[in-house]
Structures are given as structure tokens and as C-alpha cells.
Amino acid sequence: MSQQEINSSRDKRWSLQGMTALVTGGTKGLGYAIVGELAALGGQPEKLVEEVSSLFDGKLDILINNAGGNIHKETLDYTAEDFVALVSTNLGSAFHLSQLAHPLLKASGAGSIVFMSSICSVVSINAQYTIYSAAKGAMNQLTRNLACEWAKDNIRVNAVAPWSIRTPLTEHLLDDEIIRKEVFNRTPMKRFGEPGEVSSVVAFLCFPAPGFLTGQVICIDGGMSVNGFSMG
Numbered sequence: 001m002s003q004q005e006i007n008s009s010r011d012k013r014w015s016l017q018g019m020t021a022l023v024t025g026g027t028k029g030l031g032y033a034i035v036g037e038l039a040a041l042g043g044q045p046e047k048l049v050e051e052v053s054s055l056f057d058g059k060l061d062i063l064i065n066n067a068g069g070n071i072h073k074e075t076l077d078y079t080a081e082d083f084v085a086l087v088s089t090n091l092g093s094a095f096h097l098s099q100l101a102h103p104l105l106k107a108s109g110a111g112s113i114v115f116m117s118s119i120c121s122v123v124s125i126n127a128q129y130t131i132y133s134a135a136k137g138a139m140n141q142l143t144r145n146l147a148c149e150w151a152k153d154n155i156r157v158n159a160v161a162p163w164s165i166r167t168p169l170t171e172h173l174l175d176d177e178i179i180r181k182e183v184f185n186r187t188p189m190k191r192f193g194e195p196g197e198v199s200s201v202v203a204f205l206c207f208p209a210p211g212f213l214t215g216q217v218i219c220i221d222g223g224m225s226v227n228g229f230s231m232g
Helices: 003-013 029-037 045-055 080-108 126-148 177-188 196-206
Strands: 020-023 062-063 111-116 157-162 219-221
Touching: 003 219, 045 080, 062 080, 080 111, 080 126, 080 157, 111 126, 126 157, 157 196, 196 219
Parallel strands: 020 062, 062 111, 111 157, 157 219
Antiparallel strands: none
């Protein structure tokens, strides 16, 4: 093999050129940042997958399950409706879209799914994240299960779990002095994360190069999840 052929092979392993991607929740925050590095469409699951199938000739290389949200309440204040809504938004939508997209990902020959989890799926944040945290924890296990079940279809499944990331949706919260102090006390790197620091990891997971990487939940948290209690 010539040096030119070797270089070309290396380039393909670190390129997303020519790949098709679907990113849910891609108009704001982290989803918007991810769309900046990949390609994205948005819409209702069944209609969305039909449109994607039509546009991409029945194949899909990458699925980023980014849609999600929280209702900030104390645990005892949550209603049954809150529970259903939060589980559906943060787990159900990702599960069903993955189901629908499976044939397209399998047809690509080397599909990749990335779930947008959260650091509160692995450590406790505060009392207003009980249901959200539980749903994201279930998403982590969904990541592991699908990685094992769909490996035979050449589909890799991973998740990223960010901590406090500065986006247009969180800026007003992160500028609060009390929240800022709490985040910095718990984060060894003593700062908030940036959207590009999440989207770059998502992009890495979609490259052909890490082809043996599947079933993993990667924390993007400045060391928060491995840090002990800090007095400041």
C-alpha cells in the first residue's frame, strides 16, 4: 500500500464526509452545537423517520437523541402527570426513535447512536431533578442494552453525560452567584463547560475511527463526577 493510500485510509477514519445524520432537539443549546458539527433534521418520530428514509435512500449513519427537558419541583410536589411527561420526554422519545431508526442504521452498514444523558444520571444534583435523573439513568442502561443487542447489526450505541454547560437556555441560571459557587465547588476545573466541548465528543463517537467503542456513558463534567466533597 502506498503512502497516499495509507493517508487516505486514515483520513476516512476521522471524517464524517458523506454521512447522514439525524439530531433531535437540534434548534437550541447543546443540540444546536451538535448540529453545527453534524447534519440534522427535526419533527415527529414516525413522520421524521419516513422523511429521513426518503431523503437518505433508506439509510442513516448517525442518530443523536438529544431531545429532553425537566420540570423543577421538589420530589413530593411532582404529580403523576409530571412523571409521565418527564419519562416520555427524556426516555420514551429516545427509545421509540431508536426503534424506528434501526432499519435505516442497519442498512448503512455502520450505524452510530449517541444518547444525550446527564451527569445527574450518575450522581445526585439536587432535589429538583428526581424524575429527570431517574429517566436519564434508565437511558444509560438503554445505551448498554442496545449496544449489546444491536452490535450484530453493526450499530454502535454510546451516551454522553454533561454537567453544567453554558448555553442560551442555561445562561440565566449559571449567572446566579449561588449556583455559580455550588458548581465551582463541585467541579475540579472550576468553570462551566462550553457547548463545543460536548459536541466535539459526540462527533468523536460518530467517527469510524473509534469503531470498537460501544455501550459507554462518557461524563463531560470537568471532573465533577469523580470529585469528593469540596469546601471551595
